[in-house]
Amino acid sequence: MKSEKRxxxxxxxxxxxxxxxxxxxxxxxxxxxGLARTNVYYMLRANxxxxxxxxxxxxxxxxxxxxxxxxxxxxxxxxxSE
Numbered sequence: 001m002k003s004e005k006r007x008x009x010x011x012x013x014x015x016x017x018x019x020x021x022x023x024x025x026x027x028x029x030x031x032x033x034g035l036a037r038t039n040v041y042y043m044l045r046a047n048x049x050x051x052x053x054x055x056x057x058x059x060x061x062x063x064x065x066x067x068x069x070x071x072x073x074x075x076x077x078x079x080x081s082e
Contacts, residue, residue, distance in 0.1 A: 023052065023059040032065075 050064035
């Protein structure tokens, strides 16, 4: 019997900020940031990460994610001008 090659489900692509969903799960954050899934799960458990817990799911508002990234960029690169 021939094994059929399964196609990957189409990955979500976001062209602009407006295309990004209001609430992001771990998979969305992985795709947006390019971080490893393990690192994203650590972020979702961190005390200073803006998480919304819905049942067992951990979600992040898109504006909170981008604000958190901006804040942490400034901490790492304090001399960087904008």
